[in-house]
Amino acid sequence: MDLPDLGPLWLSLRLAGIAMAILLVLATPLAWWLAHTRSRLKAPVEAATALPLVMPPTVLGFYLLVFLSPDSPLGAAWVEVTGSALTFSFTGLVVASIVYSLPFAVQPLQGAFEAVGRGPLEAAASLRAGPLDAFATVAAPMAARGYLTAAVLSFAHTLGEFGVVLMVGGNIPGETRVISIAIYEHVETLAYAEAHWLSIILLVFSFLILLAVYAVNRRFPVQVG
Amino acid sequence: MDLPDLGPLWLSLRLAGIAMAILLVLATPLAWWLAHTRSRLKAPVEAATALPLVMPPTVLGFYLLVFLSPDSPLGAAWVEVTGSALTFSFTGLVVASIVYSLPFAVQPLQGAFEAVGRGPLEAAASLRAGPLDAFATVAAPMAARGYLTAAVLSFAHTLGEFGVVLMVGGNIPGETRVISIAIYEHVETLAYAEAHWLSIILLVFSFLILLAVYAVNRRFPVQVG
Amino acid sequence: AEALVAVSANFAEVARTLKPQFEAATDHELTLTVGATGTLYAQVRKGAPYDVLLAADQKRPAKLEAAGEIVPGSRFTYAVGRLSLWSPEPERIGDAPLDALTADDVEHLAIANPKLAPYGRAAKRTLKHFGLWKRLSEKIVMGQNVGQTFSMVATGNAQLGLVATSYALNAEKHQPASRWDVPASAHAPIRQDAVRLRHGADNPAAGAFLSYLRSKDARTIIRRFGYRTGGNS
Amino acid sequence: MGELTVTVRRAFPDFTLAVDHAFALDGITALFGPSGAGKSTLLRIVAGHERGAQGRVIFDGEAWQDGRTHVPPHRRGVGTVFQDARLFPHLNVRGNLRYADKRAPAGSGRITFDGVVRALDLGPLLDRRPQALSGGERQRVAVGRTLLTRPRLLLMDEPLAALDLRRKADILPHIAALPRTFGVPIVYVTHAIEEVTQLADRMAVLAHGELRAAGETAAVLERRDLQPELGHFEAGVALTARVTAHDADFHLTHVRLGEQRIQMPAAPVPVGSDVRLRVRARDVALAREEPRGISIRNRLRGTVLDVAEEADTAFAEVLVDVEGQHLRARLTRAAVADLDLAPGTPVWALVKSIAFDRRALTAPRPSADDG
C-alpha cells in the first residue's frame, strides 16, 4: 500500500502546538488567580472551568458552531474585524481546541501554583523582584512540573480530539482536515490497513515527542519541597 | 415537549463515578512510582501514559473493540472468567473509560506526589508509620489537591466522552447509552430541543457537583509549602 | 420477543416513528440503537448483540453477508434516500437552483463526506453531474455524516448544503427554509439495505420487524420522511 | 540616620501584635524576645508581607503603609533573611546569589558578588542545589543573597541560629560592619543574648506581642525590670572608657575609666578614642580589700549602691558605682553576707579582662535616645 498522506499529521501538530501555546498563556493568569484568590467566586469559577469537559465533543462542537457562526454576535464581530469567518477555518479550530482543552491547562497549573505557595514569592519580593518578575523567575520555574502536565495534556488532547474539530472545521484538506479525522475516516470506510498505519505513525510520533519532553524534564528536574 | 429521559444521565454518572474511583486507585501506584523512581524507564512510561489521549476517541474505541472482543485473547479470557463479554456491556464501558481517562488521573497525581517530596515521608517513617500508612495518612492528604484535579478531570472527561463509549458500548439503552451519546444522537438527528434540554441538565448537574466539590475543598484546604 | 435494531443515523427519526406502530401491530418490542453505519458495521463484526441492521448503504450489508454475519437471504433495500439542496434562508434557493449554488455570497457548501456517507457520494456525483465539482470544491465543507452536514447549514455556517431530503423535511417542520430536490438522474440511487444479523436469527421479533418494514403501512411512513421505497425508486 | 516609625496591629486568633514605636535605625537594632513573641510577624509587617496588618509604617519619612498606601514589598528596598532560608530550589547557589545581584540598584557600592562569596565562604557551594546543602550552609547562602540586593534596610530573622560558634564569629563582623560600611541599618531578630551584646547598637525587647523596651543596648541591658525577658545569665552593663595605650607584647589594650585603668584584649581602636565595654554581672567579683597576687588584673574601686537578693535562689545582685558609671555583680547571697555588703560599702570590683568582648567595641554615639 501507499504511504498515507501525512498532511493531516502536520496540520494536527500545528494545531496542537498553537492551541497548547495559547492555552498555557491564557490558563496562567486564570490558574494563578484561582490559586491565590480568597474570593467567593473561586469555587464557581473552578467548577465552570471544568465544564467544557462534560459536554460531548460533537455537541460542544455544535454549540461552538452556533456561537461562532457569522450570524452570531461573536462570529459577526470576528468577521467584521478580520474579514473572514471563524468556522471552517484553522483559526476556528484553534479557538475550539482552546475551549475544550482549557481545563487540562488550568487545573494542573492551579495545583502547581498552590504547591509553590507564598514563601518563595515573598522571598523574591525581598530580592526586589516585582510581581511579574517573581512570577517569571520563581513561580513559573517552580511550577515547571505543572506546566509540563498542562502542556502534555492539552497538546495530546488537541491532537486526539476530533468531535469538536470535525464540527467546527468542516474537514477541509490542508485547512481543517486533521489526522484524527483522517484516521476516523479510514476506520469508518473499513480501510483498516490505512487506519492502522496512520494510528501507528501518530502514536510513534506522539510517543517520541513526549519521550523527548520527559527526558529533558528528567535531566533538568525541578524538585520542590 | 416532554421532559427528556434521564436514564442516560444516571448511567453516565454511575459510569463516571465508578471509572473515576477505579482510576484513582489504579493511577495512585503508577503516579507514585513515576514520582519517586530513578529508573530509566521513567520517561518512556510517562510518555506512554499520555498516549491514550492522542488517539481519536472513536479510533481508540475501535481498537478497544478489537482488543476486548470475545475473539481476542483478553476478551476471551474475560468471557472465560465472568461468563459475559466485555464489549457492549457496562463493564466494558468502565474498562474503556479507564483506558482513555488514565492520563488525567496519573499526571496530576504524579505532580502532587512530586510536590510533597520525601521530607514528610521520612518524618512519617520516623513516627513509626510504615510505607502504606505513611502514604495514606501523609502523602495522600498532602496531595489532596492533586487528587481533586485527577478526580475532576477524569470524572468530567468520562461524563463527556462518547467516541470510545459509543464504539465499545454500542448505545444500548439502560446498559451503555450514556448521556453524551444521547445528546449526540439528538444533535445528529436534529432533535435540537431535546439536545438543548439534555445539555442544560448535564451542565447544571455537573456544575453543581463540581461546585460542591470545590466548595468543600475550600473549607478544608490543605496548604502545602 | 424483543429485538435490538441498529439504525443508521439518517433513518433514526423514521425508525422512531415506526417503532410504536410495529409494537402495536405485533406483540414484539424494539430497542433502537442509533449510530453511523461504519460504526455499526465494525461493532457487528466484533460481536455486537444487534438483531437487525438498517444501514445507510448497500456496501456494508453486503460485506456482512460475505462474512457470514447475516441470516442468508435476509438482505433487502428498505429505503432509497434522496438528496436535496437546502438552505435555511427562504429566499436563497429560488427557481434557479444552480445559480443559487454558484452565487458569490455562498461561502460554504456543506456535503457529507463522500468517503463515509452514501449521501456524500451522491452529493459529489450531483455536483459533477452539473459540472460544478471543480468550481465549488474550494467552498465545500464536509460533515462526517448527514446529521453533521445538516447542522452546518442549519446553524448558518454554510449557506447551502446537499443534505438528505429526510432531514430537510424534518427541519422544515420547525423553521422556514428553501429547498430543491435533486433529480434522481443526477446521481446513482442511495439504496439503503436492511439485514437480519446472525444474532437475531432465532429472534422472532427480528424477522417480524423486517417483514413489517416491507409492509405497505411502513412504506407509507418511510416515504413521508422523504425516502423512496423498494422498487419504485 | 534613618527612623522607622511603626504603629501597627496584627490580630491572629490567639495572638495580637500591637507595636507603636519610632525605631531610631542606626547601626544594628536587635529585636529580642522569646519564641512566639511576634518578632517574625513584626519583620513581615515592615517588609510588607503581612497584608492583614493595620496601621502605619514610615521609613525615613516615606510612608510604606498607611490607610490607603501599601508600598509593595519589592519597592521598599528591604532585604529580608527569612527564618527558614527560602532559597530557590530551581537555582543553584550561584543562581540564587545572582538573582539578588542582578536586581540590585546599580552603583550601590562596595558589596560585590565576589566579596560576599569570600566573606561567607560560599565558594565551594556555588554549584550546589539548595537541597544538597546542610542547614547552616543554607542559612549562609540566604544571608549572602540578601546582602547582594544592597538593601536600604536589612531585616534578619535569626540568620545565625543554625550556625556554629566559629561560623558565627566569622560572619558577625561582616554583619556588624554593614551599617557603617554601607549605611544599611539592620533589624536583627535573635533570641540569643550573646548575639545582642556582640552586635547590637540598639535593642528592642518584644514579649507577648508588645514592645517592652527599646533603646541603646547598654541602657536596655542594665534594666533590672527586664530580667524576666533578658535572663540572668547575660545581664550586665556597658561602660564607656577611653583608650590610652596599646601593648603589642601582651596583645592588650589599655583603657581608662575615669581615673582607673583597665586592660583588655587588643582592639584596633585609636588611642584617645572612646569605646564601650560590656561587663556581664556574672563576670564581676567583689572584694573588700584590694587583692594581691591574683590573676584578675582589672580591679576597680567603687561603692555599693544597691544590693538586691533574689528570693529562693542562691544569688544576689549588687550595683556598684565606679567613677560615676554603674557596674553590676552577681554573687551568692552567702558572699554578700560574708562580705557584709550594703549600700555605701566601699569595694573593689574584680573583672576578668577576658570578659571584655572585643565585639562590644562600638564607638559611642550621641545619646539621641529612642527608648
Next chain:
Amino acid sequence: MGELTVTVRRAFPDFTLAVDHAFALDGITALFGPSGAGKSTLLRIVAGHERGAQGRVIFDGEAWQDGRTHVPPHRRGVGTVFQDARLFPHLNVRGNLRYADKRAPAGSGRITFDGVVRALDLGPLLDRRPQALSGGERQRVAVGRTLLTRPRLLLMDEPLAALDLRRKADILPHIAALPRTFGVPIVYVTHAIEEVTQLADRMAVLAHGELRAAGETAAVLERRDLQPELGHFEAGVALTARVTAHDADFHLTHVRLGEQRIQMPAAPVPVGSDVRLRVRARDVALAREEPRGISIRNRLRGTVLDVAEEADTAFAEVLVDVEGQHLRARLTRAAVADLDLAPGTPVWALVKSIAFDRRALTAPRPSADDG
C-alpha cells in the same frame, strides 16, 4: 546499656562522610561539629533515610543495615526530630501529636500525651495549624511529637536552635531526664557547646565528615587538641566531687573535692553522693596567695602543671592540679607573667560559685569509655 556501631561511608560530590565507631549509647550523646560537618547526614544514616550510604549500622546487636539488610526506618523505632521541623501541614498540632501517639507501641510507660503537652507548654497551640506557628513553636511541637513515638533511640537534630534561653532551660531538663526515666538513649546534634555541657553525658566531635573524638563529655572537653573544633569560650573541665551538706538558708550545696570544699547553688542531690561539676576555663582565676575579703568563695589549693601561651593573642591557658584532678584557667598572658606562673608553682584557683551549672550535675557512671 545500648551500643550503636556505625561503620559507614556516604559520598556526595563535594563531601564524604566516613565514620567507623561504636557509640556507647548511654544517656545523651552530643554530636557536635561545625556546620557542614556531616551531623545531619550521620543521623539520617542511623535513622535509615540515607539509602545511598554503604556500610553497617548495628544497634544493640540488631543489624539495621549491613550489605543485604536494610531495616526500613519505621521498623527501627528511631525517633528523629528533624532540623526543619517537618510538621504535617494537613494536621493541626493536636493531630501531629496524636499521629505519633497512636503509632507508639502500647504500654511504653510514662510518656503520655498530656504529660508531653504540659512539659512543652503546647496547650495553647493544640488547635493551630503548623503554618500558624512561629519558628520556635514549630520546633517545640516537633520535639513533643517525636517523644510521643516512645522511641528506642532518639535522634535530635538541633532541636532547640530556634528557641530562646528560657524555653531552652524549660525543655532541657525534660530531654535530660528522658534517658534515665524511660531508658531512651539520645543522640543530640548541636553546634552550641553550652547545650553539650548542659546535656551530654558523652559527646562525639565531627568535622569534615570524620569523627575527631568521642567519649565522656568531660574527657573530650578537656582535650586541648580539639580546641579548634570546640572553641575557646567554653573550654573547661569536669570535676567529680562528693556532696557533703545542703545549706537551706543560702540555697547552697556544699561539696568536697578531696580535702577541699566547694559551694554551689543548691542542687537536689543526696548527701554522700558523687556529682560532676563543670568548670569553664574562663571562669577560673589564679592567685599566688589566698585572697581574703573577696566574694569568690571557692578557693582551691593546687599546683600549676602546664602553661600554654596562645601565640598572637592576649591569652594563655594554665593547667592546675587540684587534689589529683585537673582544672584549667584561661588568663591573659600578662597575668601569667605578672604572677610568674610556671609548672610547679603553687596557686589558689578561684572559681566563682556561680560558674557551677546545676545542669552539669550528673551522676558519674562506671567509666566504660567509648572514646
